[in-house]
Amino acid sequence: MAGPNLTVPQFPAANSQQRISPSPSAGRNKVALKPGRSLMDWIRLGRSGQDLTGVGGKVLEVSVDELAKHSRPEDSWIALRGKVYNITPYLEFHPAGIDELMRGAGKDGTQLFDEVHKWVNAESMLEKCFVGRLKVVPPTSRRGSATSRGSTRSNTLSPNGSITPLNLKPPSGPQPPRQDWFQNAKSVTIVVYTKWQAMKHEFVTIDLNDRKLSINIFLETHTYRMHVELEKAIIPDYNVKVHKDNGKVEIIMPKSVTDEQWQTLGTNQSDHGTLVKTTEREVSYRHCTIQSIQEVSYDTKLLCVQLPEGTRMCVPLGYHVHIKHNISGMELARSYTVVLPSLRSSEQDILVEQGRVFYLMIKIYPDGALTPWIGGLSVGSTLEVSDIDGNFQSTQLEKSTQLILMAAGTGFTPMVRLLYQTLVEEQDSKRHVKLMFFNKTKKDILWKDQVDELQSKNDR
Ligand SMILES: Cc1cc2nc3c(=O)[nH]c(=O)nc-3n(C[C@H](O)[C@H](O)[C@H](O)COP(=O)(O)OP(=O)(O)OC[C@H]3O[C@@H](n4cnc5c(N)ncnc54)[C@H](O)[C@@H]3O)c2cc1C
Ligand code: HEM
Numbered sequence: 001m002a003g004p005n006l007t008v009p010q011f012p013a014a015n016s017q018q019r020i021s022p023s024p025s026a027g028r029n030k031v032a033l034k035p036g037r038s039l040m041d042w043i044r045l046g047r048s049g050q051d052l053t054g055v056g057g058k059v060l061e062v063s064v065d066e067l068a069k070h071s072r073p074e075d076s077w078i079a080l081r082g083k084v085y086n087i088t089p090y091l092e093f094h095p096a097g098i099d100e101l102m103r104g105a106g107k108d109g110t111q112l113f114d115e116v117h118k119w120v121n122a123e124s125m126l127e128k129c130f131v132g133r134l135k136v137v138p139p140t141s142r143r144g145s146a147t148s149r150g151s152t153r154s155n156t157l158s159p160n161g162s163i164t165p166l167n168l169k170p171p172s173g174p175q176p177p178r179q180d181w182f183q184n185a186k187s188v189t190i191v192v193y194t195k196w197q198a199m200k201h202e203f204v205t206i207d208l209n210d211r212k213l214s215i216n217i218f219l220e221t222h223t224y225r226m227h228v229e230l231e232k233a234i235i236p237d238y239n240v241k242v243h244k245d246n247g248k249v250e251i252i253m254p255k256s257v258t259d260e261q262w263q264t265l266g267t268n269q270s271d272h273g274t275l276v277k278t279t280e281r282e283v284s285y286r287h288c289t290i291q292s293i294q295e296v297s298y299d300t301k302l303l304c305v306q307l308p309e310g311t312r313m314c315v316p317l318g319y320h321v322h323i324k325h326n327i328s329g330m331e332l333a334r335s336y337t338v339v340l341p342s343l344r345s346s347e348q349d350i351l352v353e354q355g356r357v358f359y360l361m362i363k364i365y366p367d368g369a370l371t372p373w374i375g376g377l378s379v380g381s382t383l384e385v386s387d388i389d390g391n392f393q394s395t396q397l398e399k400s401t402q403l404i405l406m407a408a409g410t411g412f413t414p415m416v417r418l419l420y421q422t423l424v425e426e427q428d429s430k431r432h433v434k435l436m437f438f439n440k441t442k443k444d445i446l447w448k449d450q451v452d453e454l455q456s457k458n459d460r
């Protein structure tokens with residue numbers, strides 16, 4: 001296979017409508033890649049045997065000064081988590097464009113990378129571009145430095161007493177919320193005082209593996225994590241209550257053995273009590289099972305995905321998850337918006353509300369990188385699903401009297417829950433909805449019958 005021409009044209013072209021936003025905070029920012037620059041093409045290039053390191057495959061020790069010399073599009077390196085990669089051949093494959101990727105060129109781009117997409121597995125995707133390790137400069141003086149943070153030191157929680165978490169990270173910025181626990185004969189309750197009035201039960205994800213309990217609470221920009229090896233066993237039939245007035249969250253968990261008295265909640269794990277920027281948290285994946293598959297159209301499927309028994313994950317409106325899989329030796333992760341089983345109230349699934357299953361509507365591209373694999377899955381197959389991701393604030397909706405939705409193709413998926421919430425759940429709402437749904441042909445229109453039905457039944 002001929003490799004792509006690695007000379008880099010000006011991108012976007014001077015007269016192009018494509019514009020690169022100056023920062024990730026400016027919103028999502030995809031560009032049209034040139035033909036032959038798809039992810040699948042990148043995988044093929046990686047397998048072609050061509051030297052993508054630009055240094056003949058030698059493993060170098062790269063100083064910061066050396067790294068800085070490689071900051072032009074025709075010769076660019078980036079350091080990520082202590083490893084240096086030659087990103088020159090990848091520039092034209094980067095889904096957000098060359099300029100965006102060049103922001104990390106010639107330097108340690110780890111923080112920038114994590115701010116934008118920590119869940120992308122660069123180590124796997126850039127494996128063939130590995131130049132060497134970034135030389136660590138020892139600090140001139142270590143005197144007075146604190147002992148290592150985030151160690152595996154653990155402490156215990158006394159009954160009914162709140163604790164001060166050991167790992168307060170970051171040291172400056174918002175403080176972790178206060179927490180407490182108590183018990184009665186039948187259950188154990190963990191209380192977290194988030195003080196966030198927009199708090200919702202969907203922002204609480206719970207995972208239980210044996211007796212290891214991890215709770216992630218999304219607090220807008222930050223995620224608070226509790227991670228405890230419980231003293232005794234519980235039944236993973238959680239009840240999460242949120243007090244809207246003060247943001248208090250109660251997680252009620254039935255004891256496996258009723259009347260058993262717990263002395264402590266359990267032993268804290270190393271990352272217990274941490275409050276980290278959501279973009280910087282470690283993305284964790286769960287092994288989920290496909291419970292059902294429905295054909296939505298000739299190329300799009302609706303998957304009902306069952307979470308592991310110990311997990312309770314309700315996905316907030318407008319949020320998505322990542323699905324990862326190893327394709328031809330490269331670990332790829334793709335994003336998918338969580339939808340509903342239907343736009344009809346009679347076809348809802350109680351297990352969605354309980355956070356035990358969720359639905360995805362996925363278009364299969366025969367020549368895509370990940371979706372051909374998804375298209376080949378059957379009921380009972382497993383897939384790895386990340387934590388929830390996103391930043392949509394549904395409070396924006398509350399004030400609006402008109403909702404104008406514009407979607408193309410599977411861009412319809414974020415509209416599903418908006419339509420359902422506004423037109424089916426909020427019966428008393430006065431909000432009017434317009435949906436402009438762009439598709440190549442009539443047979444590409446997803447759930448056309450359901451949208452038509454919604455329209456005919458609702459004068460808004
Ligand atoms: C937040 C978010 C939410 C999403 N939600 C959904 C969802 O709910 N449902 C859904 O189906 N998708 C959704 N997506 C899209 C999804 O993440 C994947 O991009 C999609 O599934 C395609 O993945 P793929 O790896 O199979 O295809 P890709 O390998 O990305 O290819 C897709 C198609 O584009 C073509 N192509 C790629 N590059 C080029 C190029 N340079 N020139 C010409 N053609 C090219 C390929 O040939 C193929 O036909 C979402 C994306 C985001 C970011
Ligand atoms: C450090 C500098 C980088 C910046 C500023 C940057 C920026 C971006 C932005 C803004 C997006 C669009 C995100 C979205 O639409 O939600 C994106 C997507 C992407 N980037 Fe980067 N990027 C950088 C480095 C990298 C590197 C080194 C890789 C190597 C593998 C990479 C791989 C990807 C991939 C695979 C996507 C598509 C994600 C998806 O499917 O939604 N990026 N990048």
